[in-house]
Amino acid sequence: MSTGLGEFLRSRRERLTPEAVGLPLGRRRRTPGLRREEIAELAGIGVDWYIRLEQGRAVRPSVATIDALAAALRLDDAERTHLAVLAHQTARPPFVRETVPPAVKRLIEGLDRPAYATGRRWDVLAWNDAACELFTDFGACAAEDRNILVYLLLDPATRRLFGRGWAVMARRTVAQFRAAHDVFAGDPAFTGLAARLAAHSPEFTAWWEDHDISVGRGSGQKTLHHPSRGVVTYDFANFQTNDDDAVRLTLFAPTG
Known part of the structure; x- marks a missing residue:
């Protein structure tokens, strides 16, 4: 699996704040956004499994899991579609510039x-x-x-x-x-x-x-x-x- 999925998940996690998802502020945070374990909990999935997704390892989430992650990360429709494409993409042939008929x-x-x-x-x-x-x-x-x-x-x-x-x-x-x-x-x-x-x-x-x-x-x-x-x-x-x-x-x- 490419790192594109992991980079996208991380970028969306880091833009969220505890207030945006109804979590208490708690102790001071050293990095922006939510922690991985917080997103995993909001999505109802295992922390280790979510970490593997952010690392771009060979994990293929189900449609239900994609929907849960999209909800946890507060994704809009375009972002949710993009997440699904990244999660299920397969190897592509090299890009060839299109030709207009x-x-x-x-x-x-x-x-x-x-x-x-x-x-x-x-x-x-x-x-x-x-x-x-x-x-x-x-x-x-x-x-x-x-x-x-x-x-x-x-x-x-x-x-x-x-x-x-x-x-x-x-x-x-x-x-x-x-x-x-x-x-x-x-x-x-x-x-x-x-x-x-x-x-x-x-x-x-x-x-x-x-x-x-x-x-x-x-x-x-x-x-x-x-x-x-x-x-x-x-x-x-x-x-x-x-x-x-x-x-x-x-x-x-x-x-x-």
């Missing part, structure tokens, strides 16, 4: 509104001219830079474009990437990207250590501070392709 690629390129397609790693797999004009020229980027996380966290112009909304959006995207990263635990395609981002973005490093998990939003609005258009607001929506549910299509349209 030719028909979908032609549809994207033919749209007069900004559109692009991304994969599990947030690689930008297809785009159109309108997306390049609104965001950045993906076609002119090196292949390794053609990635939403790289664009958001390592390109200074992106912060100016998204203004005050940048931090919320960037953190949410990191939380979505974390969910995929943990499923592909140890895969160089994911660990390498995470290491690159950590080396150049202090915000990424801080958010990464929180182990936040997000499934993202299907639709919403983004307000941009465009260098030539000024302040503009766009509606956006995300769709998965039937050919490969890892390929996500994002479409934009100006409001009003």
Whole structure:
């Protein structure tokens, strides 16, 4: 079993306080969060068994145990789903960058509104001219830079474009990437990207250590501070392709 499960459990245990789960404060605590034995008691499982889970040892919890741990750790729906995936994951083949079907690629390129397609790693797999004009020229980027996380966290112009909304959006995207990263635990395609981002973005490093998990939003609005258009607001929506549910299509349209 990968250490992803253990790291996730530990991160969620350390963010809890005795008050949050109705436990007395007791003696002074040297480390943040609850103790392992407290989580085990709240979940109704053995302490040794819980310790083995945090250590990433070969233990496969039942659905009932996952539900009990999720309740003890006060997990939301996205975190509970992530816990179940980590607990039952099996060895995966090495990650291979997704391919956008030719028909979908032609549809994207033919749209007069900004559109692009991304994969599990947030690689930008297809785009159109309108997306390049609104965001950045993906076609002119090196292949390794053609990635939403790289664009958001390592390109200074992106912060100016998204203004005050940048931090919320960037953190949410990191939380979505974390969910995929943990499923592909140890895969160089994911660990390498995470290491690159950590080396150049202090915000990424801080958010990464929180182990936040997000499934993202299907639709919403983004307000941009465009260098030539000024302040503009766009509606956006995300769709998965039937050919490969890892390929996500994002479409934009100006409001009003």
